[in-house]
Amino acid sequence: LPNDVKLQLARSDTSWTLATATADYASFSPEIKPTDAELTKFFEDNGFRYEIPPRVAASYVGFPATSYLGSVTATDAEVRAYYDANPARFPKPAAAATPAVPTVQTDAAVDFAIVRSQVETALKLERAEALALKAASEFVLALYQGKVVSGAPLDAFLAGRKLTVQPLAPFTREQGPPELGGSPEIADAGFRLGKDRYYSDALSSASGAVVLLWKETLPSQKPLFAEVRAKVSTDYVENEKRKRFVDLGHP
Secondary structure, X not given: OOHHHHHHHHHHHHHHHHHHHHHHHHHOOOOOOOOXXXXXXXXXXXXXXXXEXXXXXXXXEEEEHHHHHHHXXXXXXXXXXXXXXXXXXXXXXXXXXXXXXXXXXXXXXXXXXXXXXXXXXXXXXXXXXXXXXXXXXXXXXXXXXXXXXXXXXXXXXXXXXXXXXXXXXXXXXXXXXXXXXXXXXXHHHHOOOEOOEOEOOOEXXXXXXXXXXXXXXXXXXXXXXXXXXXXXXHHHHHHHHHHHHHHOOOO
């Protein structure tokens, strides 16, 4: 056979072998029942897999944009200008779109009328978010100017402004607090806090704005075996399955 044909056949054979191996591995299901001793050894030998990274323990004061919607207004001209600046954000609903042959020129006024309520809502929400961020910034400035320290002085400061503190689960640098949408920006801000600065700047959030209040930064730690036993067992079984698959002569 010509060399190019041999090469094509070799490539085809390789692809078939890889596909078959993949299928075989998926259906390969040996009985693996590890003992506690085997799992414990696997855990000790692979401790890096289960190490908990540094985390920040904090709470936050929230400034939801919805609290400021009542203070927001928008004129017809402002709503139209907002639409003209962001037309791609407000496509016509599918039911209003004409499936016929597209015309060369569209009526912008008609298109705007169809989505006007959406545009007005979006504009007002954006302005409410700006007010929420402004309120959060003013809160931070008051903390700074008043030299408010954490503890009882902070509690009194918050009570005087009728603000409440919301709890957060400890979060890592890679994954922000789930209560705030896992925001990486908020996570980064949390890791810049400490004893010398226990509150963050005003931070934008999915609901408006927040200010983080630092409690402590937890160092990385290795969990107890009992805390991660289920994951260790899953990892052990998968690792053992792969070894046995290779021992049977599969690539």
